Amino acid sequence: MYYKLNTAEQKTTFTERMMQMAWELDADRPIYAQLVERIRMQIVSGYYQPGGKLPSVRELAATAAVNPNTMQKAFVELERTGLIITQRTNGRNVTEDEELIAGVKQGMAREHMEVFFSKMKELGFTKEEIRALVDGEIMQNVQEEGKGL
Amino acid sequence: MNELVEIVGLTKAYDAKHVAVNNITLTLPRGKIIGLLGPNGSGKTTLIKMLNGLLTPTQGSIIINGKYVGVDSKAQVAYLPDRTYLSGNQKISEILDCFVDFYADFSREKAEEMLRSLNIDPSTKLKTLSKGNKEKVQLILVMSRNACLYVLDEPIAGVDPAARDYILRTIINNYNPDATVIISTHLIGDIEQILDEVIFMRYGHLVLYTSVDNIREQHGKSVDAYFREVFAC
Numbered sequence: 001m002y003y004k005l006n007t008a009e010q011k012t013t014f015t016e017r018m019m020q021m022a023w024e025l026d027a028d029r030p031i032y033a034q035l036v037e038r039i040r041m042q043i044v045s046g047y048y049q050p051g052g053k054l055p056s057v058r059e060l061a062a063t064a065a066v067n068p069n070t071m072q073k074a075f076v077e078l079e080r081t082g083l084i085i086t087q088r089t090n091g092r093n094v095t096e097d098e099e100l101i102a103g104v105k106q107g108m109a110r111e112h113m114e115v116f117f118s119k120m121k122e123l124g125f126t127k128e129e130i131r132a133l134v135d136g137e138i139m140q141n142v143q144e145e146g147k148g149l
Numbered sequence: 150m151n152e153l154v155e156i157v158g159l160t161k162a163y164d165a166k167h168v169a170v171n172n173i174t175l176t177l178p179r180g181k182i183i184g185l186l187g188p189n190g191s192g193k194t195t196l197i198k199m200l201n202g203l204l205t206p207t208q209g210s211i212i213i214n215g216k217y218v219g220v221d222s223k224a225q226v227a228y229l230p231d232r233t234y235l236s237g238n239q240k241i242s243e244i245l246d247c248f249v250d251f252y253a254d255f256s257r258e259k260a261e262e263m264l265r266s267l268n269i270d271p272s273t274k275l276k277t278l279s280k281g282n283k284e285k286v287q288l289i290l291v292m293s294r295n296a297c298l299y300v301l302d303e304p305i306a307g308v309d310p311a312a313r314d315y316i317l318r319t320i321i322n323n324y325n326p327d328a329t330v331i332i333s334t335h336l337i338g339d340i341e342q343i344l345d346e347v348i349f350m351r352y353g354h355l356v357l358y359t360s361v362d363n364i365r366e367q368h369g370k371s372v373d374a375y376f377r378e379v380f381a382c
Contacts, residue, residue, distance in 0.1 A: 025342055027338075027370065027371035027373065027374065028365065028369050028370050028371060028374075029365055030362040030365045031361065031362065032362060058322065061321055062318050062321050064342075065314060065317050065318060065343065066321075067182050067321070067342070067344060067345055068321060068326070069180065069182075070345070070362075
């Protein structure tokens with residue numbers, strides 16, 4: 001799915017989607033893996049702040065309309081990578097380690113870049129052409145932002 | 150005592166030609182939401198009725214939470230039948246009275262709270278409700294019990310998508326983590342993401358009992374798609 005960057009209106013719809021709708025999940029991959037990706041994205045994008053509190057397994061499972069055991073499995077995986085911390089008496093928090101979060105963000109960005117470059121190469125673009133296209137796209141985004149203000 | 154349901158060599162034959170459930174042996178754990186899936190006539194409802202003691206097995210046995218199916222097991226199994234047994238002329242509040250009398254583990258407060266959240270007035274008669282709301286009321290009655298096994302026969306048949314989401318959330322929010330929920334349906338795609346495990350039945354036989362993530366990992370497709378492949382005509 002493609003969301004345009006930085007337009008206020010679309011940002012709220014995106015947030016609303018996060019809050020209200022049952023999460024859309026792909027049919028052909030394990031559900032817990034998709035929950036891990038989704039929550040990781042929410043942490044990296046700052047939807048859940050560093051050190052911030054996370055909803056309980058049951059709350060989040062109900063929001064996503066998935067099985068609580070599956071959500072639990074996703075949380076265990078996120079704990080293993082250190083992104084979330086479980087406190088025995090106080091529920092779960094996002095890690096305060098902002099370097100760790102930045103590292104995860106870099107890793108995710110690299111994955112997107114790899115996909116992008118392999119697709120563009122498949123389409124037959126050279127490196128210079130890809131760079132020109134990216135520059136053009138950025139310019140257009142800047143202009144649209146300007147209009148929005 | 151760790152396993153919740155132990156089914157051994159279970160068979161139900163209505164007559165020599167019609168064997169609805171054929172020699173099923175199956176052990177179900179606690180704390181899972183399990184889909185009971187199969188085409189029409191595969192024996193799902195017959196199996197469910199035996200779990201609830203409404204049909205007597207021809208052969209084999211079922212033990213639920215350490216007890217053979219009977220009065221003791223029925224006190225711990227909450228059952229949503231595929232067809233309603235409630236009278237439409239009763240007010241919802243009267244039905245609640247009946248459930249309080251009948252089931253020691255029924256929480257009236259919980260039921261009333263859920264009715265409030267749906268803006269359903271307990272003084273209305275059941276028959277005046279829409280189909281979707283009737284389904285919801287019946288599910289609320291079942292999920293307001295503190296049972297160790299919930300058996301839901303086709304809980305989402307014929308309701309709109311919003312009602313379906315409500316029903317799924319009600320199931321997730323209300324079952325206790327030591328209990329297991331068995332949901333029978335052929336609308337697999339609709340409930341797939343709340344299931345831990347699935348049981349496939351065909352012609353009364355157990356075809357498959359595995360976890361949803363296993364199917365997705367091994368076959369790279371949804372349970373719904375895999376079901377269509379296994380049961381292709």
